[in-house]
Amino acid sequence: MQEDIKTLIDSLDDESLLELYNKIDTQITFLNNNIINIDEDKQEEK
Amino acid sequence: MNDNFITKRISINEDYINNYVLQQETGTKKVKEIFYKNAVNNRNNYINKELTLFNKYKKDVYMELIQRKNKLLPKDKTEEINKNKEQEEKAKNLFIYTSSIFPFDYKLRFNFLLSKVKEGMSLKELNKIIKEIIEIFNKADIELKPKDFGYTMFTYEFMNTYLSNINNNNFEEITLKKFNELFYACPTLILQLKYSFYNIIRKNQKQLETYINKLNKNQTEKETLNNYLQTRTKYEESYDKDEFYNLNSFLDKKKNITDYIDDSPTRIKYFNTFEPNNDFSKLKDEVKTTYHDSIIDLYNTLRTLKDFYRYEDICKAILKLYDERKDNTTAYNSKKKELDQENKKRETFYKEYLKATKKSLFSKPNKEKERLSKLHMNESFDKIVTLNNEICELELSNILNKKLNDASSLYDLFASSYQSYEYLEKQFYKLFEKETDFDLEKEFERYFYFIFSPYNFFLRKVNAKGGYDIATIVSEKYTLLNINLSKEDIVSDKIDSKIMDTSFIKKVYDVESSNITFKQINFIVKVNSIDPGEEIKFLITPEKEVI
Known part of the structure; x- marks a missing residue:
């Protein structure tokens, strides 16, 4: 996978690399927002 | 950007997470609870794995962005620019020395120094100025002695103490004591000292002029003026076109980079302002070159005209x-x-x-x-x-x-x-x-x-x-050069707006003739505005990161 990302980075121009960074950042936010904390769910039910 | 394995993975993740079944509709409450708990755990495990992976991608991409940005960062040429400024200052002084416009006392800066001598000033400041004036005399091989200060008995008394104790460790205290002693009998002592210097300068005019003649290195007034104007233009151009300073004006948000990049509506608007048909893009390349020269010239002329308005009352x-x-x-x-x-x-x-x-x-x-x-x-x-x-x-x-x-x-x-x-x-x-x-x-x-x-x-x-109308003279000159500029545009209360318009276009030309492009500046500004989070920032050593 490491090789893949390196190859990908090298193939992108500055603008595309910035675009990729923003997509990754948005994906991280999406992933974080979708983690469910069951303990919090229970707390809310109470 | 074309599809790649990351964008594909993002698409798969979104699909997988958004469609993941977390709840079972059938079964008892307990069964439903167990199903939900297991599903959440499974999905959380999946997300955490993806988060680890994407945080790594983020770090790798960010590091590459920083590396590319650092490669583009221009060298700080402040030292070189300061040298150009020093050259300009030297050329200016040489012009002043050789020119018949300036009287000899102006050439040697006596006026500047003596204009600071005012009632109410501190004795420390007065002593400093006197020292500077004495040094100028020394350079001209004139040694001032107490007897030279017999303008009044008070100036003699003070300067006698001053010159006799100039190398004394307690110089400040001794002169202060003398000053206070004299001040009661002579409340205008500071002014008398000032006039006493005027008197000495006048008396030594011939020798001071001989000294000035030695400084002007046998050049004519015309030569030194031309040299001054050339070094001044060189300094101004080196500063205006400097990549480091230009980049910083965008990084510190004095200027907005989105206004300057190609096809920006702001840029188009400014470029059309002075084009008679209000469409710069339709100009032929050779006309664009002439337009370039005329706008730079106009920018400089308008700044001079603004100063003319400032000093018009003196005129x-x-x-x-x-x-x-x-x-x-x-x-x-x-x-x-x-x-x-x-x-x-x-x-x-x-x-x-x-x-x-x-x-x-x-x-x-x-x-x-x-x-x-x-x-x-x-x-x-x-x-x-x-x-x-x-x-x-x-x-x-x-x-x-x-x-x-x-x-x-x-x-x-x-x-x-x-x-x-x-x-x-x-x-x-x-x-x-x-x-x-x-x-x-x-x-x-x-x-x-x-x-x-x-x-x-x-x-x-x-x-x-002759009675003049400068705004008309200037606007007519540029109309002849096919620049859209009316007399009303550059009257004193409107000139700032036209200076701003020309200044924008000039900045575009300055950057375009330098070793950095607006595209590169835009990239640096964007990378600089990224906040990757503390964890990634920590990985970047100060050597790697230059902002």
Whole structure:
């Protein structure tokens, strides 16, 4: 996978690399927002 | 950006997570709870794995962005630019030394130093200025001695102590003691010291002029002026086109990069402003080149014109003095005679003082005569100050009579104002003292930059007596160069807006002729605005990250 990302980075121009960074950042936010904390769910039910 | 394995993975993740079944509709409450808990755990595990992976991607991409940004960062050439500034300063001084426009006392900066000598100033500051003046005399091989300061008995007393203790460790205390001792008998001591220096400067004029002649390295006034204008243009261009400073003006948000990139509506609007058909894009390449040169020239001319508006009142006042020169000549001669007579009286009072304080075999000091001579001296000095203030304008009018004629240009008129530093000083205070950042020395510098500018064609062309309309002259010149500019656009209360328009276009040209592009600046600005989070920031050592 490491090789893949390196190859990908090298193939992108500055603008595309910035675009990729923003997509990754948005994906991280999406992933974080979708983690469910069951303990919090229970707390809310109470 | 084309699809790649990351964008594909993002798409798979979103699909997988959004469609992941977390709840079972059938079964008991307990069964449903167990199903939900397991599903959440499974999905959380999946997300955490993806988060680890994407945080790694983020770090890798960010590090690459930083590396690419660092490769683009321009070198800080401040040292080189400062050297250009020093060259300009040297060329300016050489021009001043060789030019007949400036009187000898202006050339040696005596006026600048003595204009700071004012009642109420600190003794420390006064001592410093006196030291600087003495050093200028020393450079001209003139050693000032206490006897040179016999302008009044008070100036002699003070300067005798000053010069005798100049290398004493307790110099400040000794001079302060002497100053306080004299101050009660002579409240105008500071002013008397100032006049005493004027007197010494006048007496040593010949030798000081010989010294100046040695400094001008046998160059003509024309050569040194051309050299000054060239070094000034070199410095200004090196600064305006410098990649480091230009980049920083976008990084510190003084300028907005999105306004400057190709096809930006703001950029298009500014470029169309001065194009007669309001469409710069339709111009042929060779016309675009001419447009480029005309706009740069216009920008510089408008800045000079703005300063013309600033100093226009001085121009009018000098013109009035020139017009009144005939009437003023009689008044000047009479006032000059009065001043000469008062100076003779001053010298007499000093001689009386010396006689009254002299001890000899045949006479003893006469305290009463000493007291009277001091009293008369102070009265005489006050009259000299009043007469000097009254003669200032008349003297300039008298000089203008010799320096100007009815065919003189505005440039000649402004240049002749240097004949009276005192007059210019008074005008600057009158017109600009209320400005919060007013500084006399900086004002003199700005005035010099305005008069001796590579862009002052309108000053040189226009006859001072002829009644002028500079805005029309300037707008006509640029209309001929196919630039859309009306007289109304550049009147004094509208000129700032046109300077701003030309300044924008000039900045585009400056950057485009340098070693950095707006595309690169845009990339650097964008990368700089990224906040990758503390964890990733921590991985970047200061050596790797240059912002």
